[in-house]
Amino acid sequence: MYLESPKSSTESEIFFQTLVNESSQGISVADLKGRYVFVNPYFCQMMGYSETELLTMTVFDLKAPEQDHASFGQTKTVKENLTAQVLLQKNDGTIFMSEVVNRNITVTGQAYVLSTVLNISERIVTEKALLKSEKRNSVIIQIANDGVWDWHLDTGLVEFDERYYTMAGYKKDEFPYALEEWQKRVHKDDVVHATNSCQSYLAGTSSNFDIEFRFLRKNNTYMWIHGKGKIVERDENGTPLRFIGTHSDISVQKEHEEKILHQAHFDSLTFLPNRFLSLDRLTIACKEAKRNNELVALLFLDLDDFKKVNDTLGHEVGDRLLIDAADRLRHVVRSIDTVGRLGGDEFIIILGGLKTPKEAQPIVESLLKQFRNMFVINSRELLLTTSIGVAVYPNDASDSSELLRNADSAMYAAKECGRNTYSYYTSQMNECAQRRLAIEEQLHGALSRNEFCVYYQPKVDIVSSKIMGAEALLRWHNPILGNVPPDEFISIAEHTGAIIQLGQFVLQEALKQTAIWQQNFNINFQVAVNLSPRQFRDLQLIDMIKANLEKNKVSPALLELEITEGVLLSGHVHVKKVLKTITELGIKMAMDDFGTGYSSLSYLREYPFDVLKIDRSFISEMTSSYKDKALINAVISMSHALNLKVVAEGIETEQQLESLRHLGCDYGQGYLFSKPLSIEDMTRLLNDNPDASTLLKHN
Ligand code: C2E
Ligand code: MG
Numbered sequence: 001m002y003l004e005s006p007k008s009s010t011e012s013e014i015f016f017q018t019l020v021n022e023s024s025q026g027i028s029v030a031d032l033k034g035r036y037v038f039v040n041p042y043f044c045q046m047m048g049y050s051e052t053e054l055l056t057m058t059v060f061d062l063k064a065p066e067q068d069h070a071s072f073g074q075t076k077t078v079k080e081n082l083t084a085q086v087l088l089q090k091n092d093g094t095i096f097m098s099e100v101v102n103r104n105i106t107v108t109g110q111a112y113v114l115s116t117v118l119n120i121s122e123r124i125v126t127e128k129a130l131l132k133s134e135k136r137n138s139v140i141i142q143i144a145n146d147g148v149w150d151w152h153l154d155t156g157l158v159e160f161d162e163r164y165y166t167m168a169g170y171k172k173d174e175f176p177y178a179l180e181e182w183q184k185r186v187h188k189d190d191v192v193h194a195t196n197s198c199q200s201y202l203a204g205t206s207s208n209f210d211i212e213f214r215f216l217r218k219n220n221t222y223m224w225i226h227g228k229g230k231i232v233e234r235d236e237n238g239t240p241l242r243f244i245g246t247h248s249d250i251s252v253q254k255e256h257e258e259k260i261l262h263q264a265h266f267d268s269l270t271f272l273p274n275r276f277l278s279l280d281r282l283t284i285a286c287k288e289a290k291r292n293n294e295l296v297a298l299l300f301l302d303l304d305d306f307k308k309v310n311d312t313l314g315h316e317v318g319d320r321l322l323i324d325a326a327d328r329l330r331h332v333v334r335s336i337d338t339v340g341r342l343g344g345d346e347f348i349i350i351l352g353g354l355k356t357p358k359e360a361q362p363i364v365e366s367l368l369k370q371f372r373n374m375f376v377i378n379s380r381e382l383l384l385t386t387s388i389g390v391a392v393y394p395n396d397a398s399d400s401s402e403l404l405r406n407a408d409s410a411m412y413a414a415k416e417c418g419r420n421t422y423s424y425y426t427s428q429m430n431e432c433a434q435r436r437l438a439i440e441e442q443l444h445g446a447l448s449r450n451e452f453c454v455y456y457q458p459k460v461d462i463v464s465s466k467i468m469g470a471e472a473l474l475r476w477h478n479p480i481l482g483n484v485p486p487d488e489f490i491s492i493a494e495h496t497g498a499i500i501q502l503g504q505f506v507l508q509e510a511l512k513q514t515a516i517w518q519q520n521f522n523i524n525f526q527v528a529v530n531l532s533p534r535q536f537r538d539l540q541l542i543d544m545i546k547a548n549l550e551k552n553k554v555s556p557a558l559l560e561l562e563i564t565e566g567v568l569l570s571g572h573v574h575v576k577k578v579l580k581t582i583t584e585l586g587i588k589m590a591m592d593d594f595g596t597g598y599s600s601l602s603y604l605r606e607y608p609f610d611v612l613k614i615d616r617s618f619i620s621e622m623t624s625s626y627k628d629k630a631l632i633n634a635v636i637s638m639s640h641a642l643n644l645k646v647v648a649e650g651i652e653t654e655q656q657l658e659s660l661r662h663l664g665c666d667y668g669q670g671y672l673f674s675k676p677l678s679i680e681d682m683t684r685l686l687n688d689n690p691d692a693s694t695l696l697k698h699n
């Protein structure tokens, strides 16, 4: 309402009176000595005195003890308003801060000081709190080391604080306060995403603004920024006016994240995609091939004899070889192909976008060629060939995991073909794999279904022609699969772990039977039992052997344990310890199948063997091959020099026996004397023919 100025002096007096009485400010008038001559009701209420009381008091009476009197004194000499903060003390003794505006006035020639007084104690509290929180915010920002931006959307001005510049290596105010300046420095791959997130937050389609992007530093490298922001002001229509936010440097965190991501996807030795990433790429390649009506060839590679290199030359050389091998693989393939390491010495190569399976052929061949060149490690030349299995999608498999399985089967076939070659997958290989699976299934529970028994093959002393013992050989008859030869099921049992129980079974049976034959035929009858590599990982092995020897009262010297090089290949200290304990118990150790595998002579020196068994493959060739005979001769001489007895395996002809006798071989085993026999047949044999020479006449 528009207030007209009062017309008459009485009217004006009434207005004056009302204003003074109703004012929510304290109003007082004092003479130059400070004595109150006028006080309004609000002032009386503020100070807790009545009007009469105040009119007998001075301005100095109301001041708090610690408050100086300077402000009143100054007023007297100054013309304009003088504002001061003054501590006043109420009638009840409480002290509060007031804002006093003093002004000199003259009424009827007399000078006075007119004061308006405001209690500002609450305002001070609020101001203090505000100051505190502002301070806190600025400290927090400083500690967080964040850069702050303040975007005035109406003018387009973006204020950046000092830290915003310095965190990216710029000087303060080095680039102008504008959005384009920010955008100019955002990585080209991130700018669209960053701008879109910003716009969708401002448009209200997303509820928060929280982004990560790369930002160009002064030194032309990119840093990772985490940006967050909030609209802090809107106009009456709700349109955003002001948008404030922070930028944090998350480069270090990003670096760690990338490292972890890299570690999760790449092999740390060869830097090739690891199993996880390789298989992921394989799945993608198959899907793409399906879409484009193309083929994917999967090459499964396994380095030949890598284990041998690793074991004989050490892991360091092994690692260097893997790195060099990975390099060779990388160089042969096209840039679009994936080379991955599945683990150990197994690699895969994914060749996508093929029209016919034949297109993989030149790559496979050049891979093999690459591996025919020597590797040079620590100025030592090494030959390391590879076997490759090839399977093609969708011809050989309906998905990536079947493709991998089939390429693996093809690789096995390549190994069986003599290594250093390749094999394309055929459905026949699948049959092999299925057979393996069926055996694995049937092995489960077969022992408790009594499907196993132990056969015995006589061992003959070549000089005296006497049967001096037997080798225990496991036999399995399964109602579904029929008779399964140990060469087929032992490796699978080894793989599944079933070999531990099977091994126990053979040892128990063999010692029980040996005790009987010792009693009935020959107190020195020996028994040989085969041990698998996996059994060496069984912590109960030694106790189990000891318990069975004691239970059957068989002397440890009459038990021979046969192991193949497979046991020793791991080079594990544990294996060495177990072997040592076994010999300390007085049990004999035999190296089985010598001449196959690596036949490392160093093993004979390193491990405590008593017996060496020359593999059947050498014996069968010895009468036709001069070289084989020479080798056998050398092995026998060397074994005797090392104090080892020699057993010839697989003697089938008189000629072979004669040759072996001539070379000084100690013992023999083979169909010439007898096939492995059941307990009954063996018992009969021992009964009827304790002398092996009579056996020969029967054959
Ligand atoms: P091995 O220990 O080298 O056993 C000798 C193998 O040669 C036996 O085959 C035996 O029947 C065969 N053999 C013996 N003399 C002749 C011969 O004159 N001509 C021919 N052609 N073969 C002959 P088998 O019983 O099939 O066993 C094969 C392999 O399975 C064994 O080779 C051994 O490594 C493994 N094995 C057998 N039983 C066990 C067992 O109880 N535990 C473990 N871990 N492995 C076993
Ligand atoms: Mg054996």
Ligand code: MG
Pocket (backbone or CB within 6 Å): 592, 593, 613, 615, 649
């Ligand atoms: Mg053997």
